[in-house]
Amino acid sequence: MPRLFTGVEIPDDVAFELDLMRGGISGARWIDRESYHITLRFIGDIDEGLAREISYELDGVEAKPFKLRLTGSGFFGGNKPHTLFAGVEECADLRRLQSTHERICQALGLPPEPRKFAPHVTLARLKDPDHQALHRFIASHNLYKSRVFEVGRFVLFSSRPSRGGGRYAVEESYRLQAGL
Numbered sequence: 001m002p003r004l005f006t007g008v009e010i011p012d013d014v015a016f017e018l019d020l021m022r023g024g025i026s027g028a029r030w031i032d033r034e035s036y037h038i039t040l041r042f043i044g045d046i047d048e049g050l051a052r053e054i055s056y057e058l059d060g061v062e063a064k065p066f067k068l069r070l071t072g073s074g075f076f077g078g079n080k081p082h083t084l085f086a087g088v089e090e091c092a093d094l095r096r097l098q099s100t101h102e103r104i105c106q107a108l109g110l111p112p113e114p115r116k117f118a119p120h121v122t123l124a125r126l127k128d129p130d131h132q133a134l135h136r137f138i139a140s141h142n143l144y145k146s147r148v149f150e151v152g153r154f155v156l157f158s159s160r161p162s163r164g165g166g167r168y169a170v171e172e173s174y175r176l177q178a179g180l
Contacts, residue, residue: 004043027129041101066093070146085120
């Protein structure tokens, strides 16, 4: 069974901007433009029955379209950086959508997500990066702001476990409805 997670896709033009940031950090494994997304809820490796239940419940999510903007850059991992990312401007609608996904997963028996939701777009995975280059990257991209874009759907992604992470496939998409 593939590994599943829910997320929001990044528009092609914004992904292109992020792609232009690539480079300059030894120890960085850059993410392919087609794989940029904002994870809402990591689900993991589950059986087909539970996957169908999750898909069914996600189909019932009621939320209206909303606007997002990516902003700045940063990294996770403190003194041992492991993930370089573009940030996401605070958005109450995004947080509500994420908490709905969290409630659905817990109601279906999945354990709570152990990490606090920190919306971001992963740009690179880091392994023993050059710290000076990493800090130069952050400094040169900390004022980055994408255009504001509308989120009109969320998706159920799958990935096959592989070294460095496999390509993501959209298993299902769920339209957000205006007028709710």
